[in-house]
Amino acid sequence: MTSENIESIVNRRYEHGFVTDIETESLPPGLDEGVVRAISARKNEPEFMLEWRLQAYRQWLEMAEPEWAHLHYPPVKFNEISYYAAPKSDADRPKSLDEVDPKLLETYDKLGIPLHERARLAGVAVDAVFDSVSVATTFKDKLSEAGVIFCSFSEAVREHPELVKKYLGSVVPRRDNFYAALNSAVFSDGSFVYIPKGVRCPMELSTYFRINAANTGQFERTLIIADEGSHVSYLEGCTAPMRDENQLHAAVVELVALEGAEIKYSTVQNWYPGDENGVGGIYNFVTKRGDCRGANSKISWTQVETGSAITWKYPSCLLRGENSVGEFYSVAVANNMQQADTGTKMIHIGANTSSTIVSKGISAGKAQNAYRGLVKVMPQAHGARNHTQCDSLLIGKECGAHTFPYMEIKNPSARIEHEATTSKISADQLFYCRQRGISEEDAVNMIVNGFCKEVFKELPMEFAVEAQALLNVSLEGAVG
């Protein structure tokens, strides 16, 4: 390959790719108005965006950090965090897969990650990953033909300010909670999606996203708008283990579904959970909310959470439009010293709205796994329906599962059903499998995957297989 070729590929990445175009240095640790201004300036943001950030910052200053009964962690030192980190230069990155930690490659193998994605995921310098760049370019062309806007958040702020202005903060207001306010002030980057009226997005946004968004930073911001009658399936995250020096991650995701639109949002979260003793690991405090703004709209959240030392997230649906539908399918795994506190909120506002919640919590080692869910039916929501199924699976004796289903029903016509089960993988079950020639580890995987089946079937096909493998890797050594 000639150097000219390489150069054109590198340039193409900046042209079509999904990377922030900032090459300045990191800001010193600490947070004040100056830092907020500096972040905005470095991203060449229009005035409205800076104003929005500054208001969020002032609101954040007045808010108190939440305390959660079931989570235990040392306080986050907000003044020791650097709020703007320059992207790693290619010179600091491995030049090829040969230079990447073999352990990491082994994990990719176990997870069945396609070969052409591995280099990008491992952070190999760009000239070595031309394959995926050209793949990305093809996707981008296909999307723009359909009129779909899919770009980094920074790009959207500059190129589509009217859409950003109209929808940003319309689902998760700046002062919604402490971490949402912080994110609003200092968000680094993220993705922006707009699907025009009546358009069915021609592809899963997963593939495209996976090979592009390796480094979105610790304060990620995502905004997805599905205009009337449109349809989109979006997949965030990656089964590959993600390590990050930033301990605190506080993302915000906002979804807007207008009349008759459908958004399917799937997440696979596999941030570094820390070692067996709980040292290191990411604190993952995320605010995710979808707004079924129009009649007959639908938002469906599917998540597979295996990573992070602490996870705190409740992807929620505001069911405003008549007949709108909210769904939440979740698998949360907590092993070793991990703490997971996840669930959902379904807020029924419109008439005949319905919601489904399927939560599968798996605890192993000394981990604590909590489901926290709210089903709220407002007085005007006639004929609202909810079905909640909340199952916990315990592996070993030292872990715990907790279920907190809250209900606020203000309309007597509502039909609400809640089922909960807790089961253990018993020694007899394992012995039965072993007597049939199946190793203990395979037996555990088999039982766990069986337990999660209902959720996995909601994932995009090729991802379901990876998610299954991911669960197996996450529970390695959970027994015996």
Place this chain on the structure above:
Amino acid sequence: MLEINNLKSRVGDSDILRGLSLSVNAGEVHAIMGPNGSGKSTLAQVIAGHEDYVVTGGDVQYQGKDLLDLKPEERAREGIFLGFQYPVEIPGVNNAYLLKAAVNAKRKHQGLGEVDAFEFLKLAREKMAALGMDPKFLNRGVNEGFSGGEKKRNEILQMAMLEPSLAILDETDSGLDIDALKAVAQGVNTLRGPDRAIILITHYQRLLDYIEPDFVHVLSEGRIIRSGDKTLALELEEKGYEWVREAASA
């Protein structure tokens, strides 16, 4: 095939097997009978390698290997099959999935390639038809919500698919109606052959009407107190266990 020599085993604080010896050759069918609590299931679990059953003495050779050195899954892959007295339910795990995993684990151990889904299903359907099992059982959770009889047939199906060298059936006949009993017996008789051995643990002569054993042993208080041919089973039915016990202590 199997040589058990002065085997002693303990569960919790109690000694259950107290010096049990038994020799089983390829091609033979042995019936083990004895009162409740005499240690029949304990013997089966020890051979299968359940870790709650601690071996405190004696040794067991299986096909020339020290059986007690092997993990339960290794024993299974070496051809030992235990039909459980109380098969456990594994909700959510597809019956066909477990069965296929078991078949492939054994094939892998033997250096054979895995069977694909098509071959597997074809074979499973054949075996199920022979056992009078509805193919829909393949898609249910392992033993999930199965009746007692369905669980036992499922054990026999697994045995038929795995084609073990040594099959131990622990009261597979208990609680079966006559049709199920015949189906189970037919499954066992199909398996019978010069390279295989079968140990039937049973309370009742009934099963032995359909599966003719070469040897019958009476187990009492952790020891084999009497062995004989199939006529011993008939005699037991007539005279009860007390008769053997008295004869043994006399």
